[in-house]
Amino acid sequence: xxxxxxxxxxxxxxxxxxxxxxxxxxxxxxxxxxxxxxxxxxxxxxxxxxxxxxxxxxxxxxxxxxxxxxxxxxxxxxxxxxxxxxxxxxxxxxxxxxxxxxxxxxxxxxxxxxxxxxxxxxxxxxxxxxxxxxxxxxxxxxxxxxxxxxxxxxxxxxxxxxxxxxxxxxxxxxxxxxxxxxxxxxxxxxxxxxxxxxxxxxxxxxxxxxxxxxxxxxxxxxxxxxxxxxxxxxxxxxxxxxxxxxxxxxxxxxxxxxxxxxxxxxxxxxxxxxxxxxxxxxxxxxxxxxxxxxxxxxxxxxxxxxxxxxxxxxxxxxxxxxxxxxxxxxxxxxxxxxxxxxxxxxxxxxxxxxxxxxxxxxxxxxxxxxxxxxxxxxxxxxxxxxxxxxxxxxxxxxxxxxxxxxxxxxxxxxxxxxxxxxxxxxxxxxxxxxxxxxxxxxxxxxxxxxxxxxxxxxxxxxxxxxxxxxxxxxxxxxxxxxxxxxxxxxxx
Amino acid sequence: xxxxxxxxxxxxxxxxxxxxxxxxxxxxxxxxxxxxxxxxxxxxxxxxxxxxxxxxxxxxxxxxxxxxxxxxxxxxxxxxxxxxxxxxxxxxxxxxxxxxxxxxxxxxxxxxxxxxxxxxxxxxxxxxxxxxxxxxxxxxxxxxxxxxxxxxxxxxxxxxxxxxxxxxxxxxxxxxxxxxxxxxxxxxxxxxxxxxxxxxxxxxxxxxxxxxxxxxxxxxxxxxxxxxxxxxxxxxxxxxxxxxxxxxxxxxxxxxxxxxxxxxxxxxxxxxxxxxxxxxxxxxxxxxxxxxxxxxxxxxxxxxxxxxxxxxxxxxxxxxxxxxxxxxxxxxxxxxxxxxxxxxxxxxxxxxxxxxxxxxxxxxxxxxxxxxxxxxxxxxxxxxxxxxxxxxxxxxx
Numbered sequence: 001x002x003x004x005x006x007x008x009x010x011x012x013x014x015x016x017x018x019x020x021x022x023x024x025x026x027x028x029x030x031x032x033x034x035x036x037x038x039x040x041x042x043x044x045x046x047x048x049x050x051x052x053x054x055x056x057x058x059x060x061x062x063x064x065x066x067x068x069x070x071x072x073x074x075x076x077x078x079x080x081x082x083x084x085x086x087x088x089x090x091x092x093x094x095x096x097x098x099x100x101x102x103x104x105x106x107x108x109x110x111x112x113x114x115x116x117x118x119x120x121x122x123x124x125x126x127x128x129x130x131x132x133x134x135x136x137x138x139x140x141x142x143x144x145x146x147x148x149x150x151x152x153x154x155x156x157x158x159x160x161x162x163x164x165x166x167x168x169x170x171x172x173x174x175x176x177x178x179x180x181x182x183x184x185x186x187x188x189x190x191x192x193x194x195x196x197x198x199x200x201x202x203x204x205x206x207x208x209x210x211x212x213x214x215x216x217x218x219x220x221x222x223x224x225x226x227x228x229x230x231x232x233x234x235x236x237x238x239x240x241x242x243x244x245x246x247x248x249x250x251x252x253x254x255x256x257x258x259x260x261x262x263x264x265x266x267x268x269x270x271x272x273x274x275x276x277x278x279x280x281x282x283x284x285x286x287x288x289x290x291x292x293x294x295x296x297x298x299x300x301x302x303x304x305x306x307x308x309x310x311x312x313x314x315x316x317x318x319x320x321x322x323x324x325x326x327x328x329x330x331x332x333x334x335x336x337x338x339x340x341x342x343x344x345x346x347x348x349x350x351x352x353x354x355x356x357x358x359x360x361x362x363x364x365x366x367x368x369x370x371x372x373x374x375x376x377x378x379x380x381x382x383x384x385x386x387x388x389x390x391x392x393x394x395x396x397x398x399x400x401x402x403x404x405x406x407x408x409x410x411x412x413x414x415x416x417x418x419x420x421x422x423x424x425x426x427x428x429x430x431x432x433x434x435x436x437x438x439x440x441x442x443x444x445x446x447x448x449x450x451x452x453x454x455x456x457x458x459x460x461x462x463x464x465x466x467x468x469x470x471x472x473x474x475x476x477x478x479x480x481x482x483x484x485x486x487x488x489x490x491x492x
Numbered sequence: 493x494x495x496x497x498x499x500x501x502x503x504x505x506x507x508x509x510x511x512x513x514x515x516x517x518x519x520x521x522x523x524x525x526x527x528x529x530x531x532x533x534x535x536x537x538x539x540x541x542x543x544x545x546x547x548x549x550x551x552x553x554x555x556x557x558x559x560x561x562x563x564x565x566x567x568x569x570x571x572x573x574x575x576x577x578x579x580x581x582x583x584x585x586x587x588x589x590x591x592x593x594x595x596x597x598x599x600x601x602x603x604x605x606x607x608x609x610x611x612x613x614x615x616x617x618x619x620x621x622x623x624x625x626x627x628x629x630x631x632x633x634x635x636x637x638x639x640x641x642x643x644x645x646x647x648x649x650x651x652x653x654x655x656x657x658x659x660x661x662x663x664x665x666x667x668x669x670x671x672x673x674x675x676x677x678x679x680x681x682x683x684x685x686x687x688x689x690x691x692x693x694x695x696x697x698x699x700x701x702x703x704x705x706x707x708x709x710x711x712x713x714x715x716x717x718x719x720x721x722x723x724x725x726x727x728x729x730x731x732x733x734x735x736x737x738x739x740x741x742x743x744x745x746x747x748x749x750x751x752x753x754x755x756x757x758x759x760x761x762x763x764x765x766x767x768x769x770x771x772x773x774x775x776x777x778x779x780x781x782x783x784x785x786x787x788x789x790x791x792x793x794x795x796x797x798x799x800x801x802x803x804x805x806x807x808x809x810x811x812x813x814x815x816x817x818x819x820x821x822x823x824x825x826x827x828x829x830x831x832x833x834x835x836x837x838x839x840x841x842x843x844x845x846x847x848x849x850x851x852x853x854x855x856x857x858x859x860x861x862x863x864x865x866x867x868x869x870x871x872x873x874x875x876x877x878x879x880x881x882x883x884x885x886x887x888x889x
């Protein structure tokens with residue numbers, strides 16, 4: 001790269017084309033077209049572009065010539081290289097805006113972005129024409145975060161469009177977006193944005209410091225690559241950042257002092273820092289009436305507890321603390337457990353494992369096959385497993401309740417984390433019963449209180465206690481109280 | 493970043509905690525390894541031993557639990573010198589560990605209850621951590637084990653049926669009491685030292701026998717002494733402020749020889765409250781009982797419409813009936829010299845000195861008491877808009 005960077009374009013078209021053919025050898029989609037123009041067609045020019053990423057329907061050569069003949073000189077056959085040089089050198093008005101480059105590094109970069117490069121014999125400049133917009137997905141409702149009520153605008157794979165959608169929601173000069181390129185083979189364009197007057201400078205500084213890690217060396221394909229690079233504790237099961245595909249969620253997060261990070265070619269927006277209670281919230285919390293959204297928040301907290309501990313609670317109670325089960329229920333359980341060859345722990349592990357397997361298969365398979373899998377899976381996990389004597393009906397209930405609870409959490413990466421945690425907890429409870437669950441909780445709490453995201457304690461605002469932020473944590477107070485509050489810089 | 497020492501430290505901590513397993517403390521057992529005791533029956537066995545019958549829940553053997561076996565319980569009989577010995581012998585027969593936490597009922601035969609103190613018989617159940625102190629109990633007429641062999645009507649096991657009938661008999665009819673291990677201990681160890689345990693017997697109606705939970709065994713110093721018939725038990729519970737809910741029949745005429753069927757009004761007692769006053773009167777005690785009852789009319793057949801006067805009359809009749817019930821029971825208690833209503837407790841609370849003085853011959857002292865009963869009845873509802881008999885046409889009365 002360094003050798004090329006210093007290199008200037010040569011005046012000779014053949015030399016330039018040779019250089020291009022050398023650098024882009026075996027790139028079958030590079031198109032080099034020769035043109036002749038001027039009196040007796042004796043002047044040479046060439047247009048170079050990747051036909052896979054630029055729109056080749058516009059012939060820039062022709063339009064340039066037309067522009068010239070309209071503006072200056074009459075018939076196109078009279079155009080000479082000097083005229084072109086003069087025209088573009090003086091920034092003459094042209095139908096197609098073109099940038100003039102004199103270094104190979106710039107030309108290479110633009111070429112790879114889909115620009116059409118026009119080289120003219122006898123001139124050591126390249127005219128680079130911006131391509132028409134590439135086809136991207138239409139803006140639609142995000143599939144991962146549907147809401148019943150509220151905006152239905154989701155991100156697409158186009159960075160500019162995504163930022164544009166956010167900017168439309170936050171029409172203030174305080175909204176800053178900074179761009180950089182990741183380098184490497186992907187050389188992905190990355191942008192991060194924040195509200196200048198709300199964001200905590202310490203968090204921003206820390207964020208920028210960590211971003212240095214992925215500058216220049218990483219091959220970044222998706223936002224999640226960056227997440228792992230800048231995370232505080234990559235080995236923790238708990239996600240320390242939050243994802244969204246909703247621009248309204250991103251905007252709301254920025255109002256709360258978060259930093260958002262977007263990557264060209266990915267619709268995922270990374271919201272940093274992501275604290276535990278952020279992960280339990282959904283943008284819809286603010287679109288519903290206050291009582292309803294509070295109810296839903298508590299529902300999620302219960303779901304969180306169920307998703308972590310229901311199988312282990314069942315194991316502990318059925319193997320150690322049977323006296324806790326009401327008699328009639330116990331008799332039903334005894335009836336259903338009779339003849340099951342495995343203990344509660346093994347049974348639970350088998351069923352949970354099957355369930356995870358089924359879930360994974362359902363996600364990875366094409367949609368029309370996926371539904372077949374879920375039907376077969378439901379039969380296998382539900383009816384057949386019971387009839388075959390592998391599992392008891394109560395265990396099927398437990399496993400499915402756990403699954404439902406983990407699905408009801410708004411953040412997918414959090415629900416995966418909980419599924420990871422439930423296995424050690426199940427083991428502990430089968431060894432030590434309720435005491436084991438207690439130990440498990442203790443370890444989870446110890447982990448949570450020491451966890452940070454970009455240096456911010458993970459359990460803020462509960463530990464450390466922040467009364468003003470608590471109003472929007474386990475409960476959500478009325479919106480006027482939340483909106484009117486001047487939002488100071490977070491001193492977290 | 494966590495230092496290596498921190499990681500090692502945590503691992504050591506986890507290992508230390510897990511080593512608790514090696515000690516083998518903790519009663520880990522899968523559900524199919526346990527036999528759930530539903531009921532326990534205690535009898536006298538030959539050679540002065542104790543006969544134990546344990547009813548154990550038997551899960552349906554089919555895997556899905558769809559087809560029910562004929563019996564969802566089994567009874568195991570063991571004889572031994574002590575209850576705990578007999579309990580341990582269960583395992584010999586069953587092969588599963590007996591789990592006592594869900595025991596529904598304890599049956600003790602009247603014969604055994606008259607011979608031994610119930611508290612020492614059941615000492616194991618008080619001491620062990622598994623049985624609950626809220627386990628209910630019965631004293632049975634005849635052999636207790638026999639009652640375990642009776643097939644249940646609706647419930648899984650007959651133990652559950654006894655448990656439910658004790659509850660509902662006490663709460664809905666007032667003809668039985670409810671007693672659990674805790675209440676037995678509290679009552680037996682109170683100054684009066686009289687405990688009431690519900691009575692279970694077989695009733696023969698039209699050639700069929702049914703188990704019936706009515707009446708109560710009176711335990712003095714832990715041993716069964718008398719059985720109160722269910723009729724008198726209502727009065728005893730009214731006296732002792734233990735009456736929950738029941739039906740009181742109020743005859744139309746005061747003549748005791750008049751025909752009864754369809755010639756008495758019935759009222760449902762919704763709530764009752766009895767205040768007992770214990771006053772020393774010279775060498776004996778004078779007891780005053782004031783009953784406040786809220787009632788609802790259930791049957792009104794005696795033929796009057798409830799205008800103001802009629803309602804007042806009906807109230808008087810109900811009050812009279814209640815007072816009569818209480819007096820009959822009181823007479824019976826005085827005659828049997830059993831303080832089942834806690835007069836001794838009250839005396840101990842209020843006049844400890846006098847109590848100490850009378851304690852040695854308390855049953856005789858109690859028997860010399862005089863008493864008066866008062867009832868105050870509120871009729872809450874007649875069940876109809878105009879409180880008059882249904883079997884009356886317009887213009888009658």
